[in-house]
Amino acid sequence: MINAYILITMEPGDTEKAISDMRKIENVEKISIVAGEYDIIVRVKIKSLDKLLKVTNKIQMAKGVKKTTTQVIEKELTL
Amino acid sequence: MKIRRKYLFYTLAFASAIIAAAVSAIDAKIINDVIINDPLAFAVSCFIVGIIISLVIVLIFSIPIKKGKSLGSKVIDPSFRRIRLVRKEEIKYHVVAGLGNALLTVGYFFLLSDLKDPSVVLPFSQIVILYLLTIESITEKNMPTLSEIQSSVIVTFGAILGSISLTGSLSLTSMSFVFLLICPAWVLFSIYQRKLKLLKIDGRPNDSLNIRFWNVVFACVFAVMIVMIYDVVMNSAHFIAGLTASLEHFGWVALTMGVTFFSYVFYIRALGIGKASITQAVRASTVLFAIPFSLMLSYFNIIPPFTTDPIMILLKMMGTILVLLGIVSFALALVKAYIFIKVKPGYPIDETMDNLWKIRGVTRVAAVAGPYDFIVKIRTRTLVKGYERIIRKIEGIEAIKEYKWESVLKEWEDI
Numbered sequence: 001m002i003n004a005y006i007l008i009t010m011e012p013g014d015t016e017k018a019i020s021d022m023r024k025i026e027n028v029e030k031i032s033i034v035a036g037e038y039d040i041i042v043r044v045k046i047k048s049l050d051k052l053l054k055v056t057n058k059i060q061m062a063k064g065v066k067k068t069t070t071q072v073i074e075k076e077l078t079l
Numbered sequence: 080m081k082i083r084r085k086y087l088f089y090t091l092a093f094a095s096a097i098i099a100a101a102v103s104a105i106d107a108k109i110i111n112d113v114i115i116n117d118p119l120a121f122a123v124s125c126f127i128v129g130i131i132i133s134l135v136i137v138l139i140f141s142i143p144i145k146k147g148k149s150l151g152s153k154v155i156d157p158s159f160r161r162i163r164l165v166r167k168e169e170i171k172y173h174v175v176a177g178l179g180n181a182l183l184t185v186g187y188f189f190l191l192s193d194l195k196d197p198s199v200v201l202p203f204s205q206i207v208i209l210y211l212l213t214i215e216s217i218t219e220k221n222m223p224t225l226s227e228i229q230s231s232v233i234v235t236f237g238a239i240l241g242s243i244s245l246t247g248s249l250s251l252t253s254m255s256f257v258f259l260l261i262c263p264a265w266v267l268f269s270i271y272q273r274k275l276k277l278l279k280i281d282g283r284p285n286d287s288l289n290i291r292f293w294n295v296v297f298a299c300v301f302a303v304m305i306v307m308i309y310d311v312v313m314n315s316a317h318f319i320a321g322l323t324a325s326l327e328h329f330g331w332v333a334l335t336m337g338v339t340f341f342s343y344v345f346y347i348r349a350l351g352i353g354k355a356s357i358t359q360a361v362r363a364s365t366v367l368f369a370i371p372f373s374l375m376l377s378y379f380n381i382i383p384p385f386t387t388d389p390i391m392i393l394l395k396m397m398g399t400i401l402v403l404l405g406i407v408s409f410a411l412a413l414v415k416a417y418i419f420i421k422v423k424p425g426y427p428i429d430e431t432m433d434n435l436w437k438i439r440g441v442t443r444v445a446a447v448a449g450p451y452d453f454i455v456k457i458r459t460r461t462l463v464k465g466y467e468r469i470i471r472k473i474e475g476i477e478a479i480k481e482y483k484w485e486s487v488l489k490e491w492e493d494i
Contacts, residue, residue: 005447005454007419023491030492034417036485041417071449075428077436078443 002046003029003073006059010039014064021062027055038069091349092361098342099365103191104372105335109328110192118188119306121332123321125184126299128329129336133292136340137162140288151288156348159286165293166280172271177297179267181305184298186260193253206257207265208363209235211356214266226460227356230405234360237401240394241366269355276351287347291340366402414462415487418473420453426478428452438472440465462486 010018015033022031022042030043042059046052052070060068110116140151141161151159165173208231272294278285306318325332349358422431428446435444435455443456455473459465473482 003445005445019491030490032415032417032490033488034485035488037483038485041485041487069450071445071447071451071454073445073447073454075432075446076443077432 002049002052003076004044004046004052005071005073006042006044006056007038007069007071008040008042008059008065009037009067011064011066015039018062018064022059025055025058027051088349088352088358089361091345091352092358093364095342095345095349096362096365097368098338098345099362100368100372102335102339102342103365103369104376105331105338106188106191107376109331109335110188116192117317117320117324118192119185119309119317120320120324121188122181122185122302123306123318124325124328124332125336126181126295126302127321127325128332129295129339130299132333132337133295133340134162136337137288137292151286155344156287158284159288160283162292163289169275169278169280169285169293172275172278173293173297175267176271176275176294178301179264179269179271180294180298181301182264183261183268184302185305186256186264190253190256190261193256206235206238207262207269208238208356208359210262210266211269211354211359214270226408230408231356231360232405233401233408234363234405237398237403237405238363238366240398241402269350269359272347273350273355276347284351287344287351290347291343294343295336295340360405363402363405367399370399414459414465415490416457416459416465417485417487418453418455418457418469419451419483419485420455420473421450421480421482422452422478423480431476431478434476434478435473439468441469 008018019031019033019040022028022040027044027046028042029045032041033039034041044052044055046055052072056068056070059065106121110118110121137151140149140155140159142150143161144150144153149159149161151161212228212231272290275290276285276287280286303318306321310316310318346358346362349361352358353361420435422428432444432446432453435441435453438457440457440459441455442458443454445454446452447454457465457469459469470484473479
């Protein structure tokens with residue numbers, strides 16, 4: 001399995017609608033609204049890079065998404 | 080379904096608390112209405128009948144429904160597939176959790192036969208939160224913060240006040256039972272069940288239904304051993320009395336163990352989400368839920384009638400309010416954040432990763448490919464602590480070139 005973070009910058013005003021669209025996307029594990037350089041951080045778990053492209057594409061289709069940056073996890077330590 | 084993780088956690092812990100209050104009322108009826116008035120025999124019969132009833136429940140939930148999913152995965156725990164044997168890696172945890180459950184159950188029945196009223200017994204047992212906080216601060220790298228300690232102390236004192244019987248008595252024997260037997264046993268039971276829930280089985284999170292079923296099996300073995308040893312030493316016949324009670328009062332014991340099953344399944348699921356101490360603190364709301372059951376038992380003359388002394392009632396109310404207050408402050412004081420980190424060239428990634436992982440409050444460190452080198456997830460009770468404990472430490476790691484802090488405002492999780 002491939003895990004990745006997708007860091008999203010939004011146009012002002014469309015966050016609520018975009019979040020509700022993203023909550024419907026399969027393979028999305030976690031959605032966090034954050035305060036800082038980015039607006040939303042999405043964690044995804046997918047089987048292949050091909051699927052990652054599809055998920056990223058769906059996220060980019062959500063209204064108000066200005067820019068996405070994908071960070072693929074290579075190694076992880078967790079509680 | 081993606082819901083806010085904390086909502087699921089509180090729903091599970093509250094569901095467990097309500098069911099636990101109902102269970103204690105059924106147990107009080109069994110013990111006080113002289114259906115089974117021998118605590119050791121009751122413990123034996125609970126586990127023997129418990130294995131049968133838990134097996135039936137897990138088998139029912141193993142029935143496959145559409146898309147290869149089982150009934151249990153649809154309605155109880157999405158991680159559940161079907162009943163299965165214990166895996167090798169689970170055995171050591173089940174042994175300790177089973178021993179904890181056996182000791183806890185024996186102690187609980189002694190307490191119930193001594194105190195009689197479940198609205199007294201349940202709050203008393205919440206003192207275990209303090210034990211759990213101490214153990215967690217030693218075993219997990221997650222030291223309790225001041226606000227966690229504060230809330231736990233509020234809950235504990237509330238529970239002690241709440242445990243003053245409405246008939247006005249406070250028993251020292253019962254207190255020593257709680258401190259020396261029930262609480263340590265509960266710590267084993269809850270910490271090791273949490274470890275089981277956090278294990279991955281076939282690449283999936285472990286499920287609460289199998290954990291509960293096998294916990295009853297292991298606990299039965301220990302309970303039978305404890306009672307047999309007691310019988311040999313004291314020349315008594317509690318084990319035989321337990322077997323007889325299992326047959327004679329199968330319906331009552333099956334009822335209490337059937338309902339208990341669901342209380343613990345929800346508890347185990349909650350343990351998989353929150354720390355054992357915090358799960359226990361939320362479950363302490365059982366103190367509140369036990370009151371209507373106690374009033375009902377008193378109305379039917381199963382337990383002695385309550386005092387009308389306003390001081391006693393006031394103390395009990397204060398205790399209950401403190402417990403609620405403690406739980407609410409636990410729930411509200413939590414700050415989560417992501418830290419994005421870029422590192423300087425020439426420093427080994429593994430070493431930097433270990434340095435980040437050692438920082439208190441860090442719950443996840445991911446080495447990533449992209450504009451950043453690490454994404455770190457942190458959890459802290461206050462922003463001040465976040466600065467003192469986390470930012471200062473990150474700034475102290477030589478390999479780190481720059482970092483960005485992104486506070487989490489709201490979060491949804493697929494559970």
